[in-house]
Amino acid sequence: MEHCGRGDLRREIVWSPDDIGKHEWRLFAANLEPQRLGKLVRWLRAIVPAALADRLRSDTYRYMVGRIARADVIKTPKYANTKQLGSVKVKYGAYEKAISEFALSVFKSAEFTHEPQVVRYLIGAVDQKCLFVDVGAHFGYFSCLAAVRGATVIAVELQRTLCLNIEANALMNDQWRVHVLCAAIGAVPGVTQVERMDPSPGKQATEKGLRPNTYPLSSVNHEIVPVVTLDSIIDPRATAEFDRIIVKVDIEGAEIIALRGAARTIAERQAVFVVEIHQQHVATFDGTVEEVLDHFPDAGWTMTLMTDDGEKVVTREEFLSAAGGYLDTENICVRFEPRR
Structure with missing residues (x-):
């Protein structure tokens, strides 16, 4: 049986129930929220033969x-509290x-919004057709925002205590598309060790937790x-x-390591x-700001500075120029987008 949309599958269940395979049904059911699953089960009991309804209900x-x-x-x-982020409540x-x-x-x-420039971008850019990979997810601030907007989220965080907090925040928002990955993002696969310390923002990275030890x-x-x-x-x-x-x-600062492990994704834009x-902190990981930019050459990528006050498209030369003053800021948020 060929793949069907949701409406087509419902009709197929009624017209040709014997043609419905377990694998196709599970794929269909896996994308439904719990409330819709319950509603669908009640519908099955009223419409389809009892034996089939029992099997599908079990799955x-x-x-x-x-x-x-x-x-x-x-x-x-x-x-706990509800935060209003633009038009979105999280x-x-x-x-x-x-x-x-x-x-x-x-x-x-x-009154306070953490990193409003990123919040504004995500509210306008993510939806149900988007995968958001949140590297350094901390307690799930951006992960939950993106999920509430409909995105599927992979929240990557190396501090296990923080991973538990991300799980809790996703549950409070009833967002089951947030998938928490307790891991470090690196240049090559393997394992590393991080200290069991209080889950402070960024402390593990600046303590060289990702470097060979x-x-x-x-x-x-x-x-x-x-x-x-x-x-x-x-x-x-x-x-x-x-x-x-x-x-x-x-x-x-470990962004330099993360980008080294994204060579194919970047090359294929x-x-x-x-x-x-x-x-x-980049130098702590044997890198430079110039190397960060080297991953995104101007010929294939646009570079946009994201600030609290707005956005500005710049070139590599403009960014590195002392006259621009951009490097006077300790933490600079930059968006790299593939040219089409």
């Missing part, structure tokens, strides 16, 4: 039970002091986390499924990159 039920079980084991944040919470000190400044103030694997004071590349995440399946892929990289360049 559907596992998705609902899986979500309930996931919600049962996720800790409820100690502090729920955020935190249950650990180091997270809450940062998070509370973000979502408790009605000599800590024994038996250390009880370090987490062992996988290292994955952006090329391994943005694979042919991702490029085939989504109309737009946006990669946000904010990892305190398969994604938009929103990169926060931490010029004061």
